[in-house]
Amino acid sequence: MTEEFKRFLALFDSMVRYSHRWIGLMDEQKLDWAPIENPSMRFGSRLSRITVRGLLIHCALAERNFVTRIRESAPGATVPLPNDPIAAARFENADLQQTALTLHEENMAALKSYRAEDLTKKLQFVGREWTGMGLLWGMYAHRSFHLGNIDIYLRQSDVVAPEFFEFDSLVLG
Known part of the structure; x- marks a missing residue:
């Protein structure tokens, strides 16, 4: 396992767990709240009503x-865009946070079984070439991007969002 991959695992796990703490600060009724609804409030063609619940499921x-x-x-x-109806169905009538954390724990277990060639192989995603490791860092950035969206929703619902860099772990890599 390379030092970069170890660093990624520590940072990614910390970011996901920290973002769940953020969501835990929000009133449960606000998880489906969309403070602004207009045609420009969308992410691509797949996510058109942006809520904290929707963002968390989208990231997971x-x-x-x-x-x-x-x-x-x-x-x-x-690498295709996400389309996993079985994983999506796990969120139906289930605890949002627990389901997302369970998926994350499954992801972390799968990541720990990666081989060196998984990290160096070249893949295509959205018309660009990535290494496996590069795409993992892109995944980290994707979560971070949407954590910024959640930060704004927290503030708009009168909750002070936590400081971004204050992850639970004191040693991150």
Whole structure:
């Protein structure tokens, strides 16, 4: 396991767990709240009503897709956009936070089984070439991007969001 990959695992796990603490600060009724609804409030063509619940599910399913596809794909393959109805169904009538954390723990276990060639192989995603490791850092950035969206929703619902860099772990890599 490379030092970079160890660093990634520590930072990614800390970011996901920390973002769940943020969501835990929000009133449960506000998880489905969309403070601004207009045609420009969308992420691509797949996410058109942006709520904290929707963002958390979106991140969890995207991460499941990346973790699975990087490991399973042949070099040069195209990683598709997330589309896993079985994983998505796990959120139906279930505890949002617990379901997302369970998926995260499954992802962390899968990541720990990665081989060196999984991290160095070249893959295509959204018309760009990535290494497996590069795509994992992209996944980290994706979560961070949406944590910024959640930060704004917290503030708009009169909750002071935590400081970004104050993850639970004191040693991060």
